[in-house]
Amino acid sequence: AQSVTQLDSHVSVSEGTPVLLRCNYSSSYSPSLFWYVQHPNKGLQLLLKYTSAATLVKGINGFEAEFKKSETSFHLTKPSAHMSDAAEYFCVVSSSGGSYIPTFGRGTSLIVHP
Amino acid sequence: KAGVTQTPRYLIKTRGQQVTLSCSPISGHRSVSWYQQTPGQGLQFLFEYFSETQRNKGNFPGRFSGRQFSNSRSEMNVSTLELGDSALYLCASSPEPPTGPDTQYFGPGTRLTVL
Numbered sequence: 001a002q003s004v005t006q007l008d009s010h011v012s013v014s015e016g017t018p019v020l021l022r023c024n025y026s027s028s029y030s031p032s033l034f035w036y037v038q039h040p041n042k043g044l045q046l047l048l049k050y051t052s053a054a055t056l057v058k059g060i061n062g063f064e065a066e067f068k069k070s071e072t073s074f075h076l077t078k079p080s081a082h083m084s085d086a087a088e089y090f091c092v093v094s095s096s097g098g099s100y101i102p103t104f105g106r107g108t109s110l111i112v113h114p
Numbered sequence: 115k116a117g118v119t120q121t122p123r124y125l126i127k128t129r130g131q132q133v134t135l136s137c138s139p140i141s142g143h144r145s146v147s148w149y150q151q152t153p154g155q156g157l158q159f160l161f162e163y164f165s166e167t168q169r170n171k172g173n174f175p176g177r178f179s180g181r182q183f184s185n186s187r188s189e190m191n192v193s194t195l196e197l198g199d200s201a202l203y204l205c206a207s208s209p210e211p212p213t214g215p216d217t218q219y220f221g222p223g224t225r226l227t228v229l
Contacts, residue, residue, distance in 0.1 A: 043223070101162075
């Protein structure tokens with residue numbers, strides 16, 4: 001069984017300040033972990049993925065995430081928020097061997113103030 | 115190449131009815147996955163088809179079914195609609211069975227409203 005908990009439903013930051021979106025997971029097997037972003041009225045876009053290589057994963061648009069097995073966490077960070085980062089972010093786990101059977105977190109809405 | 119196409123884009127039905135949604139994958143893609151997105155439950159995996167066979171299925175009741183045709187187009191069907199089935203239904207295609215989201219291309223979705 002696998003599950004994902006996104007600890008904050010909304011995160012509000014000022015432009016230029018750091019972003020932290022928190023994600024905890026549970027998995028019976030070695031998980032693959034992902035972060036997606038969904039802008040209003042747009043489709044899902046993959047930000048980054050972890051698949052048992054380096055624990056610090058760099059993604060697009062300056063985002064990165066660190067896999068911490070001992071804490072079962074995969075938090076998403078960015079050093080400096082831009083207005084264009086305002087969107088819904090989803091943490092996803094898949095732990096079914098070669099098949100991709102994802103379980104999504106409920107999402108975190110990132111609000112960026114000028 | 116044209117992207118993933120979903121039809122219709124919007125649909126209104128009443129409780130008890132059934133509905134069929136269609137997804138045309140990117141040309142050459144043979145795998146289609148379906149997802150449901152609701153405010154309450156978030157995004158949930160419904161099922162995945164490859165070469166006309168259902169490979170994986172999420173935790174949904176039997177009212178939700180799907181199929182894939184020889185041209186890789188896929189349909190999903192929901193019978194005996196309930197209010198809670200109101201959602202955005204997303205389809206994603208990939209060349210082969212997906213091993214991760216980096217090989218999936220999402221369509222714009224079909225917004226289903228059940229009254």
